[in-house]
Structure formats: C-alpha cells, structure tokens
Amino acid sequence: MAAESTTATDEERPGPTDDAIDVGRGLDALDTPTEQRTPLWKRFLTGVVPPIVAVVLFVVVWQILWASAIWPEFKLPSPEAVFGTIGQDFAEGRAFDIIWTSISRAVLGFLLAVVVATPLGLLVATVPLVRSAIGPILTGLQSLPSVAWVPAAVLWFGLTDATIYFVVLMGAVPSIANGLVSGIDQVPPLLPRVGFAMGASRSQSARLIMLPAALPGFLGGLKQGWAFSWRSLMAAEIIATSPSLGFGLGAYLNEGQSLSDMPSVMAAILLILIVGIGVELLFFRPAELRVLRARGLATGP
Amino acid sequence: MTATLERHAPEPRTGPPALDVRGVSKVFGTGQDAVVALDGVDLSVAPGEFVCLLGASGCGKSTLLNLVAGLDRPTSGTVETTSARPAVMFQEAALLPWLDAGRNVELPLRLAGIGRAQRRERAQELLALVRLEGQADKRPHELSGGMRQRVALARALAAATGLGGEGKSREEAGVLLMDEPFGALDAITRDVLQAELLRVWEATGTTVLFVTHDVRESVRLAERVVLLSSRPGRVVREWATSTDTDAEELHGDITGELREVISAHGR
The missing domain is CATH 3.40.50.300 (P-loop containing nucleotide triphosphate hydrolases)
Structure with missing residues (x-):
C-alpha cells in the first residue's frame, strides 16, 4: 500500500507545513471560477444590432407591400403616413398628453398592485391553509384575460378612474403575487435552516434571508405584473371611453377606429408597443440583470 | 508501519x-x-x-x-x-448568494445585533484565520468549492465565538x-x-x-x-x-x- 504510506508520513508532521499551505493556495488559484465578460462592442453587435436590422427589414417589407398596392390605402397606409402621424402628434404636443395619461395610470395601478400583491403573496407562501384555499384561484386568475372584468367594473364603478384601476389591479395582482410565491418556494430549504442555526428570529429570517433569497422570483413577477398592468389598462381604455376618463393611448386607438383613420390606429399600436417595451428595457431588465449577476445566475451577455 | x-x-x-x-x-x-x-x-x-x-x-x-x-x-x-x-456547518456551504464573503461571515454577528464596524473587523480576522484574507468582497459564485466551505467555517466560528477576543475561557470558545x-x-x-x-x-x-x-x-x-x-x-x-x-x-x-x-x- 504505497499510496497510503505516503499520506501516513505526511500526517506525521504536526500542523500544516509550508508545502500544505502552498497546495492550498494552488487549489484556490486553480479552482476559482473565472468569469469571462464579453467586450462591449461584441455585446452591442450581438444584442443591439440584430433587433435594429429586424425592425428595418420589417419597415422595408411594409413599404414594398404598400408600394405594390395590393390593399387599398385606407387598409394599409404607408410607413411614411404612420410615422408622419406620430411625428405630427409629438410636434403638436398631443402625443405627450396621451402617453402621460396612460403611463401615469399604468404606473399608479402597478404600484397599487404591488402594495396589494406583496402581502397577499407572503400570506399564500407562508400560511399553508391560505395557500390551499386561494392559491389555485390566484393561479387561475392569471389565465383570465383582465378585459373580462371591464363590463363588470363599468357596472360597479361607472365610467370613472376606479373602473380603470380595478381592471389593472385584476390583471397585475395575480402575476405579482404568484411571482413572490414561486420566488419563496424556490429558496433552498437549507438557507432558512442555516439562519435559524445562527440564531435568526422569525422576523430577521424573513427580512434578511427569505425576502432577499426570493428576490429573483419576485422581480420576475413584477416584470410580468407590469406587462399585465399595461395590457389591462389598454383593454380598459379602449372599451371604457368617456370624456370623464381622459384621453389615453387606448382612447386614441379607439378614436382612430371610429374615424376610420388607419394611420392613427397604427400610430397608436406602435406607441403602445414602444411604451411597454421601453419600460421593460429601462427599468425591469437592468434591475433583473443586476440581481442575477450579483448571484452568478445571469446567463448570456 | x-x-x-x-x-x-x-x-x-x-x-x-x-x-x-x-x-x-x-x-x-x-x-x-x-x-x-x-x-x-x-x-x-x-x-x-x-x-x-x-x-x-x-x-x-x-x-x-x-x-x-x-x-x-x-x-x-x-x-x-x-x-x-x-454553530452548525453543513455539507453544502449554504452561503447567502447575494452577500459577499465578508458579509456572509458577518451575518451571525449582525443577527446578534453587533455594530457594523466591530463585525466587519471580526469578519476580516476570521477570514484571515481560514486563509481568505483579501477575499472579503468576493461573492460565493466567484469562489471555489473549498474556499466557499472555508467561508462557511469562518461564519460558523463567528456564530460560535461572537466577537472572540483574548482571555476567553474554553467555555466561551x-x-x-x-x-x-x-x-x-x-x-x-x-x-x-x-x-x-x-x-x-x-x-x-x-x-x-x-x-x-x-x-x-x-x-x-x-x-x-x-x-x-x-x-x-x-x-x-x-x-x-x-x-x-x-x-x-x-x-x-x-x-x-x-x-x-x-x-x-x-x-
């Protein structure tokens, strides 16, 4: 047993020797994971250029289809007419009012949804009885299009802002609450155990261990919650139109339809899309990337 | 032999x-x-x-x-x-992935209500004890398995000995x-x-x-x-x-x- 006699002689020396320390340092150097960051120009080339090319191609195809005059002008306006409408709306300042009306509602509705959904999610995640009682309903509500709530809300609240906010809440709350629940469910059970073994009280464990550990799932829920807020708001604004409700993007879209003004309709759709994507790219994507990168979970650039 | x-x-x-x-x-x-x-x-x-x-x-x-x-x-x-x-140490290091090594070691001291300056100093001491000096700002995913387990050891020592210090009896160790x-x-x-x-x-x-x-x-x-x-x-x-x-x-x-x-x- 040649191998064993070597280890045995090593063990004869009391305490770690210089040699053992060197081995330890060598292991540290060898085993430390190396993080490879792609250079900025490469990330720009793979992340920013392709979507721009896709959009340009889309507009080119659109222009060709329009030029070939397969459909009449009132069905398929030229890109120029649509972008012209958007440009004019901005030049007149009207676009800012319309977008602000919708965004301020969506943001306020989203924040309300966060305030309602966070304690709800915590309750469902931590109290088994509550989970078995309303957990399935909460999941089911996620697949119910929130536009279905518009008629009910109009009957309950009339054509007021309450109707709009109700629909937004019904759209966003289930997503945010479910995100928090799955975030908490995915916390490795060892973490709260370690916390308890270190003497964490229940509130310390919730604040310092469970909530930060559930953050990636919660952020995912928030992101989805925003998307649902935005589309619920649009559904509500398109269906429930009234001078008392102000003039948002949904009402703008609706007006385009009533006037058979296709460039306006397409301009409205484009603006709705741009705002939805813009908020995600400006707020949710960076927050999510930061959280995931700090935990070594980020994939891709 | x-x-x-x-x-x-x-x-x-x-x-x-x-x-x-x-x-x-x-x-x-x-x-x-x-x-x-x-x-x-x-x-x-x-x-x-x-x-x-x-x-x-x-x-x-x-x-x-x-x-x-x-x-x-x-x-x-x-x-x-x-x-x-x-203090307990498990087969997995069970470090909190959103905290760097230093803050992981500080955690039990933080739970015990010890002030930031004191616990930071103690964490430095303990990281040095497990030969991880200068690694306090590394996140767990940036460390090897063996290094993570040493951070866990330092954290367990922080939990077991608190602020440590000289002249403590064996019971307090x-x-x-x-x-x-x-x-x-x-x-x-x-x-x-x-x-x-x-x-x-x-x-x-x-x-x-x-x-x-x-x-x-x-x-x-x-x-x-x-x-x-x-x-x-x-x-x-x-x-x-x-x-x-x-x-x-x-x-x-x-x-x-x-x-x-x-x-x-x-x-």
Whole structure:
C-alpha cells in the first residue's frame, strides 16, 4: 500500500507545513471560477444590432407591400403616413398628453398592485391553509384575460378612474403575487435552516434571508405584473371611453377606429408597443440583470 | 508501519462538559410507521474537545447533530450545552448568494445585533484565520468549492465565538457542529481542509462535534471517535486517540467494528 504510506508520513508532521499551505493556495488559484465578460462592442453587435436590422427589414417589407398596392390605402397606409402621424402628434404636443395619461395610470395601478400583491403573496407562501384555499384561484386568475372584468367594473364603478384601476389591479395582482410565491418556494430549504442555526428570529429570517433569497422570483413577477398592468389598462381604455376618463393611448386607438383613420390606429399600436417595451428595457431588465449577476445566475451577455 | 497523528497533546480539561446529551431518543412518525432514529444516546463532550460521530447511513448521526443544534427536539432525554447556541456547518456551504464573503461571515454577528464596524473587523480576522484574507468582497459564485466551505467555517466560528477576543475561557470558545462538511469536496481539497480545520481548532480552542462516515477522516481529526449503530442509533463503542496512537491500527480497528455494525443489518 504505497499510496497510503505516503499520506501516513505526511500526517506525521504536526500542523500544516509550508508545502500544505502552498497546495492550498494552488487549489484556490486553480479552482476559482473565472468569469469571462464579453467586450462591449461584441455585446452591442450581438444584442443591439440584430433587433435594429429586424425592425428595418420589417419597415422595408411594409413599404414594398404598400408600394405594390395590393390593399387599398385606407387598409394599409404607408410607413411614411404612420410615422408622419406620430411625428405630427409629438410636434403638436398631443402625443405627450396621451402617453402621460396612460403611463401615469399604468404606473399608479402597478404600484397599487404591488402594495396589494406583496402581502397577499407572503400570506399564500407562508400560511399553508391560505395557500390551499386561494392559491389555485390566484393561479387561475392569471389565465383570465383582465378585459373580462371591464363590463363588470363599468357596472360597479361607472365610467370613472376606479373602473380603470380595478381592471389593472385584476390583471397585475395575480402575476405579482404568484411571482413572490414561486420566488419563496424556490429558496433552498437549507438557507432558512442555516439562519435559524445562527440564531435568526422569525422576523430577521424573513427580512434578511427569505425576502432577499426570493428576490429573483419576485422581480420576475413584477416584470410580468407590469406587462399585465399595461395590457389591462389598454383593454380598459379602449372599451371604457368617456370624456370623464381622459384621453389615453387606448382612447386614441379607439378614436382612430371610429374615424376610420388607419394611420392613427397604427400610430397608436406602435406607441403602445414602444411604451411597454421601453419600460421593460429601462427599468425591469437592468434591475433583473443586476440581481442575477450579483448571484452568478445571469446567463448570456 | 506506524503513523502517529499530527495533533498536539491535548491540554487537561476541567469543568462541566461543553455539550451533554443524556438518554436522548428520537422517533420519527407514529404507530407502525414509526422509525426510531436514536435510542438512549449518552454523549458528553468536554470544552475544547474534538469528537467525531461515526456511522453508516441511517445511524441518526445527523439527527443527533440537529438535536444538539436546537434545530429539532428529542422525543425523550435532554441536550445541554454551555454555549448559548452551537454553530452548525453543513455539507453544502449554504452561503447567502447575494452577500459577499465578508458579509456572509458577518451575518451571525449582525443577527446578534453587533455594530457594523466591530463585525466587519471580526469578519476580516476570521477570514484571515481560514486563509481568505483579501477575499472579503468576493461573492460565493466567484469562489471555489473549498474556499466557499472555508467561508462557511469562518461564519460558523463567528456564530460560535461572537466577537472572540483574548482571555476567553474554553467555555466561551463556543461549540462547532459539523455535518460531513467536507463530504462534497474532491480528495485533495478535503485533505487540505482537514489540515486547516485542525489548525483552526487548535488556534481557537473551540469544541467540535464532527459527523462523518469516513473512518480515515475521523481518525485523522478527532481526539475521540464515537461509533453509532444504525436504526436505532445507539453508541456502540468509543476510541480515544492521542499523539502516540498508531493511526493505521486504529483505522483497522474502527473499520472492523463499523463493518460488523453494518453487516448486522443484512442478516
């Protein structure tokens, strides 16, 4: 047993020797994971250029289809007419009012949804009885299009802002609450155990261990919650139109339809899309990337 | 062939045990499905002593460790510890992935309500003790498995000893419970970490209760090896080691007895 006699002689020396320390340092150097960051120009080339090319191609195809005059002008306006409408709306300042009306509602509705959904999610995640009682309903509500709530809300609240906010809440709350629940469910059970073994009280464990550990799932829920807020708001604004409700993007879209003004309709759709994507790219994507990168979970650039 | 152990001669130990387990039984489930994990276990560990709990799977060694850690309650019997709360280290490092190494080590001090400056200083000290000086701002995913386990050791020491400091008695040096902490590491890293653990143990005077199923590991590390039987877990035999113990012979002895205990289940 040649191998064993070597280890045995090593063990004869009391305490770690210089040699053992060197081995330890060598292991540290060898085993430390190396993080490879792609250079900025490469990330720009793979992340920013392709979507721009896709959009340009889309507009080119659109222009060709329009030029070939397969459909009449009132069905398929030229890109120029649509972008012209958007440009004019901005030049007149009207676009800012319309977008602000919708965004301020969506943001306020989203924040309300966060305030309602966070304690709800915590309750469902931590109290088994509550989970078995309303957990399935909460999941089911996620697949119910929130536009279905518009008629009910109009009957309950009339054509007021309450109707709009109700629909937004019904759209966003289930997503945010479910995100928090799955975030908490995915916390490795060892973490709260370690916390308890270190003497964490229940509130310390919730604040310092469970909530930060559930953050990636919660952020995912928030992101989805925003998307649902935005589309619920649009559904509500398109269906429930009234001078008392102000003039948002949904009402703008609706007006385009009533006037058979296709460039306006397409301009409205484009603006709705741009705002939805813009908020995600400006707020949710960076927050999510930061959280995931700090935990070594980020994939891709 | 003789091979003595790498430890220094133990100092004579006086005073009440750091950890006293009396007639502890643990039953999981009820009725016909009940499983007796532990049956009348007595174990007393002196302050500053290094004891290995050895046994095959299902011997309830982790259950016993959980009882001592206060993570679970015994069905009958008592568990007493002198230190307020023994620190626990698991097979996984279980570091909080959103905190850097320094803040992970600080966490038990933070939970105890110790101010930021003091706990940061202590974390630096402990990281230096496990040879991770200058790595305090690394996140767990930027460290190797062995380094993560050393951060976990530093954190457990922070939990066991608080702010530490000079002139503390053995009773105040804390109790460290380790549940196969090197089980998931490769052989070379495990070997290095075993040496590190012995060095840290000698430097701090902490009481260690170390669970393993590896006979060689237990002989190398412990001053006393306690063999548990499986289902129900009972203390079968104990071996004391000292500096002039023949490691190979002891290893043979313990392995023989362990094989005996395991074969009893096949009959």
